[in-house]
Amino acid sequence: MNRCHQFRFFVTATFLAGFVTTAAAQKSSPDNAVASHLQALQAVGKKGEGHRAATAAWKHLSQTDATQITEVLAGMDGANELATNWIRAAVDAIAERQLRSGGKLPTDSLEEFLIDTKHAPRARRAAYEWLRRVDASAEGRLIPELMNDPSAELRRDAVEMTTNNAAELLQTEKKEDAILAYRSAFRAARDIDQIQDIADTLKDLEQTVNLPRHFGFLLNWHLIAPFDNSGMSGFDSVYPPEEKVDLQAEYQGKGEVTTWAPHTTDDEFGTVDLNATLGKIKGAIAYAYTEFSSAESRNVDLRLGCINGNKIWLNGELVMSNHVYHASTAIDQYKVKVKLKKGSNAILVKIAQNEQEEGWAQRWQFQLRVCDQYGTAVLSTDREKNKTALLD
Amino acid sequence: MKNLLPFFAIVFLVTVSTGADWRQFRGTLGNSVAADANLPIEWNEDKNIAWTADLVGRGPSSPIVVDGRVIVTASGGVRQDRLYVLAFDADSGESLWRREFWATGRTLTHPESAVAAPTPASDGKRIFAFYSSNDLICLDLDGNLLWYRGLAHDYPKAGNDVGMSASPVVVDETVIVQLENQGDSFATGIDVVTGEERWRIDRDARANWTSPVGLEINGQNVVLLQSPATGISAHNPLTGETIWTFKANSGGIASPIANDGRVFFASKGITALNVATGSVEPSVEWDSNQLNPSSASPLLFAGRIYTMNRGGILTCGSADDGKKLWQLRLGGTHWATPVIAGEHIYCVSFEGEVKVVSLGEKGEVVATNQFPEKIQGTPAVVGDAMYIKSDQHLWKIASEK
Numbered sequence: 001m002n003r004c005h006q007f008r009f010f011v012t013a014t015f016l017a018g019f020v021t022t023a024a025a026q027k028s029s030p031d032n033a034v035a036s037h038l039q040a041l042q043a044v045g046k047k048g049e050g051h052r053a054a055t056a057a058w059k060h061l062s063q064t065d066a067t068q069i070t071e072v073l074a075g076m077d078g079a080n081e082l083a084t085n086w087i088r089a090a091v092d093a094i095a096e097r098q099l100r101s102g103g104k105l106p107t108d109s110l111e112e113f114l115i116d117t118k119h120a121p122r123a124r125r126a127a128y129e130w131l132r133r134v135d136a137s138a139e140g141r142l143i144p145e146l147m148n149d150p151s152a153e154l155r156r157d158a159v160e161m162t163t164n165n166a167a168e169l170l171q172t173e174k175k176e177d178a179i180l181a182y183r184s185a186f187r188a189a190r191d192i193d194q195i196q197d198i199a200d201t202l203k204d205l206e207q208t209v210n211l212p213r214h215f216g217f218l219l220n221w222h223l224i225a226p227f228d229n230s231g232m233s234g235f236d237s238v239y240p241p242e243e244k245v246d247l248q249a250e251y252q253g254k255g256e257v258t259t260w261a262p263h264t265t266d267d268e269f270g271t272v273d274l275n276a277t278l279g280k281i282k283g284a285i286a287y288a289y290t291e292f293s294s295a296e297s298r299n300v301d302l303r304l305g306c307i308n309g310n311k312i313w314l315n316g317e318l319v320m321s322n323h324v325y326h327a328s329t330a331i332d333q334y335k336v337k338v339k340l341k342k343g344s345n346a347i348l349v350k351i352a353q354n355e356q357e358e359g360w361a362q363r364w365q366f367q368l369r370v371c372d373q374y375g376t377a378v379l380s381t382d383r384e385k386n387k388t389a390l391l392d
Numbered sequence: 393m394k395n396l397l398p399f400f401a402i403v404f405l406v407t408v409s410t411g412a413d414w415r416q417f418r419g420t421l422g423n424s425v426a427a428d429a430n431l432p433i434e435w436n437e438d439k440n441i442a443w444t445a446d447l448v449g450r451g452p453s454s455p456i457v458v459d460g461r462v463i464v465t466a467s468g469g470v471r472q473d474r475l476y477v478l479a480f481d482a483d484s485g486e487s488l489w490r491r492e493f494w495a496t497g498r499t500l501t502h503p504e505s506a507v508a509a510p511t512p513a514s515d516g517k518r519i520f521a522f523y524s525s526n527d528l529i530c531l532d533l534d535g536n537l538l539w540y541r542g543l544a545h546d547y548p549k550a551g552n553d554v555g556m557s558a559s560p561v562v563v564d565e566t567v568i569v570q571l572e573n574q575g576d577s578f579a580t581g582i583d584v585v586t587g588e589e590r591w592r593i594d595r596d597a598r599a600n601w602t603s604p605v606g607l608e609i610n611g612q613n614v615v616l617l618q619s620p621a622t623g624i625s626a627h628n629p630l631t632g633e634t635i636w637t638f639k640a641n642s643g644g645i646a647s648p649i650a651n652d653g654r655v656f657f658a659s660k661g662i663t664a665l666n667v668a669t670g671s672v673e674p675s676v677e678w679d680s681n682q683l684n685p686s687s688a689s690p691l692l693f694a695g696r697i698y699t700m701n702r703g704g705i706l707t708c709g710s711a712d713d714g715k716k717l718w719q720l721r722l723g724g725t726h727w728a729t730p731v732i733a734g735e736h737i738y739c740v741s742f743e744g745e746v747k748v749v750s751l752g753e754k755g756e757v758v759a760t761n762q763f764p765e766k767i768q769g770t771p772a773v774v775g776d777a778m779y780i781k782s783d784q785h786l787w788k789i790a791s792e793k
Contacts, residue, residue: 046545046546047546047588047589048539048541048587051539051586051587051588055537055538055539055586058537059536062536062537081496082541082542082545084494085494085496085527085529085540085542086537086540089491089492089540090537092491092492093491093535093536096490096535153469156470191470193470322575323574323575324574327552327554328500328501328502328553328554330500333500333553
């Protein structure tokens, strides 16, 4: 088994099975002082909690010998996002001092740490970034194997490298090989810009691409509007759909009787344009309702893009609330982790439009997708299969 | 009343000896003025560029200069969630250290902005790097981490997906940040030593990009907070307690400026307040719609006030009555606040053009310099050198000895 295959074996085995540990991890029993300092950093919490002890510990930890850098990196495993940053700064201080003094970094240890996917994605990314600075071959040797890595940053680099290779194949008129490479990159891509770029290229190559399915956007909805949101007062008003969804019911809305109407968006990014569907109404509330079938009880992300005030209920429980108007929007603008139940799950979205008159304050829309923590689409079991050349 | 003003000691804060530093947005004195600086008026790749340093990441934040170090913040990554603090030797441009973090708050911004929009601040011993994600990082001058606060980690609704840009200010060993947005909207004072919260006060739930300003009134340090809906207010920097409030519809981008017992802020063009009485609500001296800042903050120097609108019109007015004295149409899009150095005002456009205007009875463009990249940050001026950054580079502009 050559080094490349060995590396691939490690990544695949550890990420998929989750139980392989590296020799480095097995042999490392952190120095007591390092462990103690890391503990102080890991204890930092909200509003400055633990700062005094952490500040003192950081000063000591940053003096750790560079040979122990992976032990410090491992302190990020399970650490909260604040502690992760404290530890990252210590790692950088250690590595920077070592290189400035003419010393070397323990590249073998860093590489073993990178390979071991049981470590925190950000810790592995930091290990890679220091490895890359001192080993010019690291990128080309390691990154291609990380197409399905749990680290979004490492995966992105691998997708970019594969996409570049595909472009080179295309230039040398190896179209079929290029398409295969693009397909591979598309499957692995989770960053929106990469997905869009690769999809555009595949379309140019006359390949079918199903973007809504790749993202996991919800396309089929029942909509009802308008309810009153004059003076933004309707955001916290409880209108009938919040008490019970009855798709056959009719209600007295804002100045008119209103009923639910089915709507399927054909937008590639799942955008439901309420101005186009319901009419341009200011100071109004709309509701959108759909059901999502899950084969099992499982954790997912609900990821919303919405330039209007918004709320989401999952199975009657409020899981998201953002009273924000016209301050930009994007795919995955708001994220919430939820648990789906086995079978049918009711998703109700409230979209609040205010009364601003500026040209940039007229949009009334949303896009919602269901995915896992990495951004991989989770599809409703009753979703139309609609197989494509890319997703089959 | 104006004649009484010299009797009141009202100056911008100088908490410790500032030496040759430019410690915050618009300089240590917060006025964007380096009166004694002798800068070149012309430069290009062959002359008067002392050094150029490559930057990792991007951002409209301005450089600061502390004890011979040029400190720069930047942000990067496809999600703009990588935060950088970079230090360069002011003499040589050599990289001294680099620290990296992952943002803990919201990182969406307008495409032309970035998460590294606020300018860092320093008290001469520490650096306070602040970002649109509401991460507040305290380092010593050698890059050692002293503490790290994720203000959106604590208050998850704090954020504006257009981007936030209010820069911190340090007053009475308190670093003060203003997070005004449609979610968790507040201003807070953080202990510079521990990173712990001294105070937090709710603010209007409305987007605002103005920066807090520190000043001293009658021997008492205060911090000014300006907001579009409420106007401007003065607070005790140690407690956040409101000393006075002046209600007005004001701008939400250009920050106030103060000197000689007066505060000038973006309202009805520019409004000048007499704040010399200290604890009493200030009175209006004048307002003038002939002076109209948009993104750039106003400047005050030698009895004159200067405003730059986003379309590149530079206006000079009298600080005594707000009357327009002269106006120049410079063109370009202007986000950066100009700086005054010696006898010139340096006006930096988003397109990377720097027009040097003489300060006289009538302003005159005496030189035009072109950087190859877009620039949003205000330059820093220390000694006879100007430090200016784009998203890709940091330059030191200084005459060849």
